Amino acid sequence: DAKTTQPTSMDCAEGRAANLPCNHSTISGNEYVYWYRQIHSQGPQYIIHGLKNNETNEMASLIITEDRKSSTLILPHATLRDTAVYYCIVRVAGFGNEKLTFGTGTRLTIIP
């Protein structure tokens, strides 16, 4: 699975959009970009994933560059409950490669 690079930490004001970048310059054509987050010491929570098109769900938006070498997770209106460690993970979705490889992630702190 391709390696990802994320900033160690970020702050965002409550109510503003939080934009979390991820670099995955060695991504392969059949690898997806996934985002999970871990609030305090809870189990990780799935947020969103995508292959090449931008994706949006009730939690967030995922913007993937045209060359797929980087992406940005956008939380449109951050709340204090969004304070968490956010993990960008790249993996092939197919039989025999189901494990998730977590890096160190970005520690996002929402400031009141």
Add this chain to the structure above:
Amino acid sequence: NAGVMQNPRHLVRRRGQEARLRCSPMKGHSHVYWYRQLPEEGLKFMVYLQKENIIDESGMPKERFSAEFPKEGPSILRIQQVVRGDSAAYFCASSPPGLGGGYEQFFGPGTRLTVL
């Protein structure tokens, strides 16, 4: 629809004892994954199981650790003769059947193992 359940939530063992961690996947899910998180570190994959089969155990330590997912009942992660370095949070995740086990893994709340 209940989520992934793990028990116990906290487990204390003395060095040399055995630890058994249980995971009940979400209803309808037949794929189970175990991850370990050491203090101040990210999660590390340990093992991926389907009913009665170990699919990928590339992250399991070679000794003392074993996992099973029987036809009936929860998945069990077993650690024999625990040492202080086994102290960690152990997370279980599940996903539905399908190609590649599905895209999302749903995580349980974890079991915090403390070895004295």
